[in-house]
Amino acid sequence: MGRESFWTTEPDEFLRVGDGFVLADQPTDAHFGFDAGKAEGKEALAEGAEILGDLQERLFAAGTVGERRSVLLVLQGMDTAGKGGIVAHVVGAVDPAGAHYTGFKKPTPEELAHDFLWRVAKETPAVGHLGVFDRSHYEDVLIGRVRQLAPPEEIERRYSAINDFEKELEFAGTTIVKVMLNISKHEQRSRLADRLDRPEKHWKFNPADIDERELWDEYQDAYQIVFDRTSTEYAPWYVVPADRKWYARLAVQHLLIRALETLDLGWPEATFDVEAQKARLAAS
Amino acid sequence: MGRESFWTTEPDEFLRVGDGFVLADQPTDAHFGFDAGKAEGKEALAEGAEILGDLQERLFAAGTVGERRSVLLVLQGMDTAGKGGIVAHVVGAVDPAGAHYTGFKKPTPEELAHDFLWRVAKETPAVGHLGVFDRSHYEDVLIGRVRQLAPPEEIERRYSAINDFEKELEFAGTTIVKVMLNISKHEQRSRLADRLDRPEKHWKFNPADIDERELWDEYQDAYQIVFDRTSTEYAPWYVVPADRKWYARLAVQHLLIRALETLDLGWPEATFDVEAQKARLAAS
Numbered sequence: 413m414g415r416e417s418f419w420t421t422e423p424d425e426f427l428r429v430g431d432g433f434v435l436a437d438q439p440t441d442a443h444f445g446f447d448a449g450k451a452e453g454k455e456a457l458a459e460g461a462e463i464l465g466d467l468q469e470r471l472f473a474a475g476t477v478g479e480r481r482s483v484l485l486v487l488q489g490m491d492t493a494g495k496g497g498i499v500a501h502v503v504g505a506v507d508p509a510g511a512h513y514t515g516f517k518k519p520t521p522e523e524l525a526h527d528f529l530w531r532v533a534k535e536t537p538a539v540g541h542l543g544v545f546d547r548s549h550y551e552d553v554l555i556g557r558v559r560q561l562a563p564p565e566e567i568e569r570r571y572s573a574i575n576d577f578e579k580e581l582e583f584a585g586t587t588i589v590k591v592m593l594n595i596s597k598h599e600q601r602s603r604l605a606d607r608l609d610r611p612e613k614h615w616k617f618n619p620a621d622i623d624e625r626e627l628w629d630e631y632q633d634a635y636q637i638v639f640d641r642t643s644t645e646y647a648p649w650y651v652v653p654a655d656r657k658w659y660a661r662l663a664v665q666h667l668l669i670r671a672l673e674t675l676d677l678g679w680p681e682a683t684f685d686v687e688a689q690k691a692r693l694a695a696s
Numbered sequence: 697m698g699r700e701s702f703w704t705t706e707p708d709e710f711l712r713v714g715d716g717f718v719l720a721d722q723p724t725d726a727h728f729g730f731d732a733g734k735a736e737g738k739e740a741l742a743e744g745a746e747i748l749g750d751l752q753e754r755l756f757a758a759g760t761v762g763e764r765r766s767v768l769l770v771l772q773g774m775d776t777a778g779k780g781g782i783v784a785h786v787v788g789a790v791d792p793a794g795a796h797y798t799g800f801k802k803p804t805p806e807e808l809a810h811d812f813l814w815r816v817a818k819e820t821p822a823v824g825h826l827g828v829f830d831r832s833h834y835e836d837v838l839i840g841r842v843r844q845l846a847p848p849e850e851i852e853r854r855y856s857a858i859n860d861f862e863k864e865l866e867f868a869g870t871t872i873v874k875v876m877l878n879i880s881k882h883e884q885r886s887r888l889a890d891r892l893d894r895p896e897k898h899w900k901f902n903p904a905d906i907d908e909r910e911l912w913d914e915y916q917d918a919y920q921i922v923f924d925r926t927s928t929e930y931a932p933w934y935v936v937p938a939d940r941k942w943y944a945r946l947a948v949q950h951l952l953i954r955a956l957e958t959l960d961l962g963w964p965e966a967t968f969d970v971e972a973q974k975a976r977l978a979a980s
Contacts, residue, residue, distance in 0.1 A: 477899065496791075496793065499791065499792055499793050500791040500792070500793070504789075504790075504791060504792055506788075507783065507784040507788060508787050508795055509784070509799060509830065511792055511797075513792045513793055513795075515793060544792070546793065601980070608970055608973055608974050611963060611966075612963040614963070614964065614966040614970070615757040615760055615761065615963060615964040615966075617966070617968070617973070619973055619976075622976050622980055679899060682895075682898040682899075684903050686892055686898070689892055689901070689903055689906065692903075693888050693892065693909075696906055
């Protein structure tokens with residue numbers, strides 16, 4: 413399997429949330445493992461897209477012959493952190509037939525009448541698929557915690573409910589890649605200002621984005637608790653510096669490539685007699 | 697809106713199924729409206745992808761402010777006609793967050809226990825989305841007819857049921873683009889042979905593909921009836937010469953671009969006071 417040629421060091425170790433991880437100490441503008449700038453980063457992304465596309469096709473092929481494997485990318489981050497760009501430019505490079513995108517919005521009354529995992533479980537990827545959660549069940553312990561949308565004991569319960577849910581998913585064959593896109597408060601201001609400055613971006617802006625921005629520190633605390641409680645062996649978190657969009661895309665692409673490479677998928681063997689079918693075809 | 701620069705004549709009139717259309721008279725290797733070859737065709741596809749991506753984002757944006765518009769691409773064709781390539785290379789160029797892919801396979805027992813449109817209606821695109829049906833309800837009057845999977849009177853009933861279903865969809869705001877990828881029997885042999893020759897393609901081959909190939913003429917007849925009965929003002933069929941994959945992709949991309957251009961979508965106006973929000977942001 414052709415691994416990407418451009419990493420100078422494996423970025424995983426810089427991104428993975430391990431023991432003693434402190435979000436406040438993380439740089440938001442680093443480009444761990446990649447010794448060049450934006451132009452080179454864009455070229456690298458195109459190289460990686462070929463690799464990711466090939467691996468995704470192998471995953472899909474394996475699914476057609478009963479291999480119970482799938483990959484789930486969970487994307488979190490403050491508003492403007494770049495989740496949409498990851499979806500468009502990283503996930504967008506794979507065949508839509510093998511990908512399943514879900515954007516989780518403010519829960520509907522029906523969803524709120526259920527356990528917080530109800531709507532999430534329904535969107536987990538089918539065998540052979542790459543699933544993407546644009547926001548996720550983690551909103552229920554992020555905005556859920558900051559805005560006190562549930563009683564404290566329910567918020568508390570959710571961390572272990574999430575771990576149990578993800579453990580079962582992993583057992584069932586889903587490789588979970590959880591990514592927090594980490595931008596600075598300063599960078600967020602600049603990106604929101606850009607949305608306000610450009611009429612064709614106004615539809616992406618919501619005054620409520622500034623309400624959430626004003627709770628920046630509370631959200632950072634809520635993320636820290638998420639990392640402390642839910643970065644597990646079977647479903648680790650990755651915190652990706654995201655002030656440079658090109659680097660964040662490259663890093664998330666790499667995490668997906670690694671997840672797929674680890675599955676070590678070959679092409680399925682024919683379940684029919686190839687020569688006999690060639691003869692049938694020639695006669696048809 | 698920047699229309700593609702490369703068409704010498706509008707291909708629509710050559711592709712659209714109108715009165716007196718005869719499938720047997722259609723060339724499978726033409727490149728109507730495009731006066732160049734494969735290399736130029738691939739470059740043109742990249743230009744078109746930019747245009748399609750922009751238009752799709754406008755559709756998505758409109759959906760966020762209550763415009764009830766969507767587009768549905770219905771893909772049909774014999775095995776190897778290139779449906780998967782259209783999905784990967786045409787639909788694959790738009791943001792996955794705004795696209796919804798459904799591949800319709802052999803119906804499950806649960807699906808068979810329902811009307812043939814039951815599973816289809818559930819997958820129609822949400823407002824603001826580009827939906828893609830990789831096979832569709834037309835299978836129920838194609839393989840359904842050729843293999844006599846339902847009584848003749850039920851097959852007969854389905855054509856008008858389809859027309860009613862599509863009329864309602866169109867009324868509700870969905871632009872329907874129905875495409876039959878038209879390959880020659882000779883080209884199909886060559887593509888099936890390629891799958892048999894290459895071990896990494898074996899998973900895409902199914903001996904049943906040759907069973908269907910042996911009923912080629914019956915399928916052509918069933919398609920002709922589909923065109924006669926279901927190419928309507930509100931949901932016309934397009935028959936796209938598909939022996940040249942690059943041309944089929946360019947033509948389908950164009951049909952989507954035209955469908956979106958016809959909607960004439962601008963960017964939504966801000967629903968908030970832009971200057972007031974700039975001031976709030978600056979203070980935050």
